[in-house]
Amino acid sequence: MSFMEMGAACSAQAAARVMARCDELATLSATPGALTRVYLSPQHRQANALVGEWMQGAGMRVWQDSVGNICGRYEGRRTGASALLLGSHLDTVRDAGRYDGMLGVITAIEVVQHLHDQQRRLDHAIEIVGFADEEGTRFGITLLGSRGLSGTWPAHWLDETDADGISVAQAMLDFGLDPLKVGEAARARHEIAAYLELHIEQGPCLEGENLALGVVTAINGARRLNCSFKGQAGHAGTVPMGHRQDALAGAVQWMAAIEAGTRAAGPQLVATVGTVQCHPGAVNVIPGEVTLTLDIRGPEDVALDALLQQLLDQAGTIAAQRGLRFSAQTYYSIPATPCDKSIQQSLEEVLLAVQGRSLSLPSGAGHDAIAMADHWPVGMLFVRCKGGISHNPAESISAADAGLAVQALMQLVNRLGCH
Ligand SMILES: [Zn+2]
Structure with a gap:
């Protein structure tokens, strides 16, 4: 069996692990009985530690960057090669669902795990990032993690305050980060070849089309x-x-x-x-x-x-x-954020292979890919969610869809990772 054709047993195993890990991350919450995990909170620290362990288990070198993103790297054939960066966010809204953001990080770890298990390396390195704050729940400003990594963090963000009057700078100090070092999170353009984000759709289109996966054309x-x-x-x-x-x-x-x-x-x-x-x-x-x-x-x-x-x-x-x-x-x-045309083309071919049909759709919600698109080509893959419901504890996906998502992401990485 080739690498690209992940076996049914292997895929089911990966899907089960994805679902279990989403459940496990959902227990790291500031509010008992509901999921709320905000930037620079104790739960943020716990989530970074847990996701870092999973990355390490998949053979990755792991670090936390200067704005609190958890990052991992799996080298390519040649040490120091530019990376395909996969990821999404680990923070949540208040009383959130357990897949919005987290699914993109956890499925990416499965892709690297599969490479690691087969002792396989690609021309590109594979990196994964769990962004620290996309939703802006605590400070009312969004995309803090991805703006840190793309080097587009406005200096005045350090002075923004939460509901208790704690500034971003103070919260960073309390978390163990140095607000004077925000700029160190910025990655050089040549280090990253492309950014790929898998995310739940947060709308009803895929369910209406009876499809597990869709290709994102642009973020509105x-x-x-x-x-x-x-x-x-x-x-x-x-x-x-x-x-x-x-x-x-x-x-x-x-x-x-x-x-x-x-x-x-x-x-x-x-x-x-x-x-x-x-x-x-x-x-x-x-x-x-x-x-x-x-x-x-x-x-x-x-x-x-x-x-x-x-x-x-x-x-x-x-x-x-x-x-x-x-x-x-x-x-x-x-402005609208268009997804890279050639990545869209590759994704369409991948979706034809894994689900027999491809569907392209825009994203009505914002994502970390907006910040990443300032410097790098971005591609996004949507996964069907039940009833199109998100930002709600009723957020739900099926294990079967998670399995297809891992397969699709793996095939995409395999296509883009070899030149
Ligand atoms: Zn999200």
Whole structure:
């Protein structure tokens, strides 16, 4: 049997170990009976120790970097070769599921374990990273681990504080890290050939397609805007319908246009009006002003910005027809992160081999790959999760899917690891 065709027994064994290790990591929690593991906490330290042991058992050299990521390296044929870096995060939201993040680290260890068991080395070294903080649960800033490794940690992050007023710098000292050495976590570009992240989908698409695995095309970009329609408040009894400048009626017309226009723009774009305030907000007063938010996301910035402009133009038209004034300010904008095309191609071929069909889909949620993509080609593989539920203790995957995930990741590493 070739390395790439992991036997059924071997795959089932790997899957069982993945599930057991996800369960074991889930016991390292700050809250009894629920999983909460945040950056620079005692549970973070315990998780790093446990994952470090597993990496060591798979024949890896292990270290903790200067921002608290746990890292391991399995040398290639030639010592010092550039590495395929596999990983995801080990921190969680509050009352979290046990697969979001952890699954990507634990399946990666299985891949190296298999290489180690066969005493096989590739042209590239294989490294694994368990990122220290992706979710931002403790300090409200996200991607601390991957921004440390990619060398894009903003200096002001050290001053950010948690709910108890403890700064990142102080928490690092308490953890045994030196905040003056944050920069030492940064890896040189030539040391890493590509970053590969396996993650649960956190959405319902794979389940709907009856597939275990999918290829991620891009991590969605997003824009958030504060918008308002201004009209004229007036007496609900005395102002005739033809004389009104009803801000809420205009906003509602626009919300219907947002939904229709976004649907028409294709299945990968999403737009949401999540908040609406109506002033003065009385049963017998025509609404004089409405403020609302727009959140719009998609995997390609050009298409995203074109849809956004179309929706804003429509708002302007609706406002003009109704004698209202419309305004909008973008207060948050993050570009889309495209996954590397040739890695996507390799993943498609791998998925054809392991599950007979490949499906490509964008990621609606953010991931460590966003920070890694600043310097390196990134590839992402999604694993089906039950009901698309995540950030919730009900988060669930099947052992069979975990087995397919390990096989797919192994085949991908085998393809990319040999030049
Ligand atoms: Zn995650």
